Amino acid sequence: MKTLVLTAHPDLGKSRINRLWFDALSDAESVTTRDLTTIGGATFTFDIExxxxxxxxxxxxxxxxxxxxxxxxxxxxxxxxxxxxxGFAYGPGGHKLAGREFLTLVSTGGPADSYHAGGYNNYAMDEFLKPFQQTANLTGMTYLRPFVAHGMAVADAAKLEATVPDMLAHLTDPALDPKIKQARINKALAEDPSKAAAVS
Ligand SMILES: Cc1cc2nc3c(=O)[nH]c(=O)nc-3n(C[C@H](O)[C@H](O)[C@H](O)COP(=O)(O)O)c2cc1C
Structure with a gap:
């Protein structure tokens, strides 16, 4: 599985967490990283082809x-x-991305408990990330569970570093597709029906 990471940070040189992730991903096997700010330049202009x-x-x-x-x-x-x-991602003949997988890798300043109903940010990350989910849907890509690290603005170096193994494991997990997860559960159940109560 080949993974393309498109990194959107205004200045990775000043980043605390996204720089760590970018460097770890750049060293990972079968992963291509792209710093969009460097590539797009001051005018955010990309070579579309x-x-x-x-x-x-x-x-x-x-x-x-x-x-x-x-x-x-x-x-x-x-x-x-x-x-x-x-004509590429949508519209007539525009199904070139169909069948690919898509996910977001996000750091927030706010703590995890703020991203809930009743928290000061009121809404869950899944709600804020809906435009990306629907972009995946419209373009025929399978939307995978996002990886989100909260509280990164005030995290100390140890906490920042601690996110890296979990982030790498998530991004390189070949079975993130919910259909694959479900098929695995069904297979385990077929082999041992006594587990049914534990997973239902
Ligand atoms: C312009 C700006 C807007 C921000 N908006 C939010 C926000 O809406 N929610 C939040 O939790 N953190 C917000 N933050 C905090 C950043 O998400 C946090 O500092 C960042 O994830 C740290 O990443 P970095 O170390 O790679 O720069 C904002 C920061 C800046 C500079």
């Missing part, structure tokens, strides 16, 4: 970003507007 060819050469597409005003930094939106074009 080159970007699309990269998408087609990978099985799993990852959008990596720090959460900014409940969304992604603008370079990612610019990349999406240019690269996910009519």
């Amino acid at each position: 080159a970007e699309q060819a990269l998408l087609l050469a990978h099985d799993r597409i990852v959008f990596q970003f720090p959460f900014y005003w409940y969304s992604a930094p603008p370079v990612l939106k610019a990349w999406m507007d240019q690269v996910l074009s009519y």
Whole structure:
């Protein structure tokens, strides 16, 4: 499985957590990393054909970003507007991304308990990330569970480092597709029906 990580941070040189993730992913096998801010330059201009060819050469597409005003930094939106074009990602004949997998890798400043009903951010990450989920749906990609690390603005170095193994395990897990997970549970149940109560 080949994974393409598109990193949208305004300045990775000043990042605490996304830089760590970017470096760890750059060293991982079968993972291609792209710093969109460096590639797009000051005008956020992308070589559309080159970007699309990269998408087609990978099985799993990852959008990596720090959460900014409940969304992604603008370079990612610019990349999406240019690269996910009519006739490529949607519209007549535009099913080139169909069958690929998609997920987001996100760091937040706010703590985990703020991202719930009744928390000061009120809504869960799954709700804030809906535009990305529907982008995957419309383009025919399988939406995978996001990896989110909370409280990163104030985390100490040990806490930042501690996210790296879990992040790598999640991003490189070949069985993140919910259909694969479900099939595994069903297989285990077929082999040992006594487990039914434990998984239902
Ligand atoms: C412009 C801006 C907007 C931000 N908006 C949010 C936000 O909406 N929610 C949140 O939890 N953190 C927010 N933060 C905090 C960042 O998400 C946090 O500092 C970041 O994930 C750390 O990533 P980095 O170390 O890679 O820069 C914001 C930070 C900045 C600079």
